[in-house]
Amino acid sequence: MTGDKYHLVELPMGWMVLLGGKYGLKRASLKPTPDEAIEDLGSDLDSAEDDPDAFTGVIECLHRYAEGDMAALDEIELDFSGVTPFFSAAWHACRTIPAGETRSYAWLAVEAGSPLAVRAAGQAMARNRFSLIVPCHRVIASDGGLGGYGGGGLGVKAKLLQMELGEQDR
Incomplete structure (x- = not known):
């Protein structure tokens, strides 16, 4: 290209x-x-x-x-050029979350190499340049709440998670 x-x-x-x-x-x-x-x-x-x-x-x-x-x-091959090392690490870690499962922002911070950077992990998801492909809909708050979702709102996040859970049950 x-x-x-x-x-x-x-x-x-x-x-x-x-x-x-x-x-x-x-x-x-x-x-x-x-x-x-x-x-x-x-x-x-x-x-x-x-x-x-x-x-x-x-x-x-x-x-x-x-x-x-x-x-x-x-x-899908992604181009992370111009992205901070932490965001890149967080996006790579997010892609390892299996479909139908969720992880917390705290887990994401640990996997991205900065265990204390929970807010930064949230920012990495909020600024995700690859909606759906970097599955930020699988990252939720530590209390089990959905957190946020810029890819169409919490309703879309819930729908995506439900769709993936349904596929995992087959």
Whole structure:
């Protein structure tokens, strides 16, 4: 892929805008409406070209996930360039959480190498550039509460967790 490319995709759980470059997927925003998804990426789309063919493999993985293949998202190559080392470590750790399971922000801080950085772990999830693909919906508060979710609100977070739990029961 030369130059940044983007594409808007409709999924069962909402609309996702994908933005990629030569090193893989740079951003993915999942929102309830196409306008919200596009708005979330803002000026990052200004110099990008709409090219659905650039994301064939990513889109296939997203649809497989929606159809119950919980491991499909692991195949998507992500570009973490320009990200702080802690955020990168937190996002990598988040990707190891099995579908249908949850972990706390405290667990994430430990796995990212900074056990006392629980708030920073929360910020890493809040600023997740890869909605759904870095499954921040699997990270919850230590008291079992859902915490927050920027990918469409707590209702979407609960729906994603329920979908994954349902798939794990099969």
